[in-house]
Amino acid sequence: MIMYQAPRTIMPDEFVTDLKYITDTIMTNAGGTKASLQFRTEAYDVDPALASTAMPGFLEMSSIYARFRCLKMSYKFSIANQEAFSVSIIHGFSNSSIASGALNIEYAGNPLFTTAIVGPATGMNTKVLRKSASIVKIAGTKQPLFDDLYTGSTASATLPTAGTNYCYVGVITPIVMTALGVFVTVEVTLKLQFYRMKLLLS
Secondary structure, eight states, X not given: OOXXXXXXXXXXXXXXXXXXXXXXXXXXXXXXXXXXXXXXXXXXXXXXXXXXXXXXXXXXXXTXXXXXXXXXXEEEEEEEEOSSSOEEEEEEXXXXXXXGGGOOGGGGGSTTEEEEEEOOTTSSOEEEEEEEEEHHHHHTSSGGGTOGGGEEESSSOOOXXXXXXXXXXXXXXXXXXXXXXXXXXXXXXXXXXXXXXXXXXX
């Protein structure tokens, strides 16, 4: 007697992988003394400046899985100061959103933030900043491992604000910036757990 066995899909019920988002931009607030960039664990929309599925690989995973959970966040910020004076760079993780104009040097007192001095355009004006942390560490709770508050849809930006975590890089200086500002190449990596497999038709 020949038994029929249904074909299995090529993907497991749950899949954990690292996805990386890369971009470059200029941090400046001409006439101001501070500016910053924010990136978040909302993998559907990791860069709020774009409001899209900009992370390579996410769209492909969304055709197989309906939900995601972020387990870890890492970043690499490559800095080049284009101003004629030294600037202070602040970078780190937060479990709450910080407006660009509000990210000031006082945030360096938080354990997941760090500061660095970058020289003027005519001096030692480059620096590479790296940091990595689990979402459990950033959020300060083990809820990210099991609570649906920390999960989002692969079809739209639905990760709840209370379950979203962030990383930042900002420039702070007592001298007002020009339009030149600080050039930064951004690499944000999210370790994502995809689950709730979709019904595959083709």
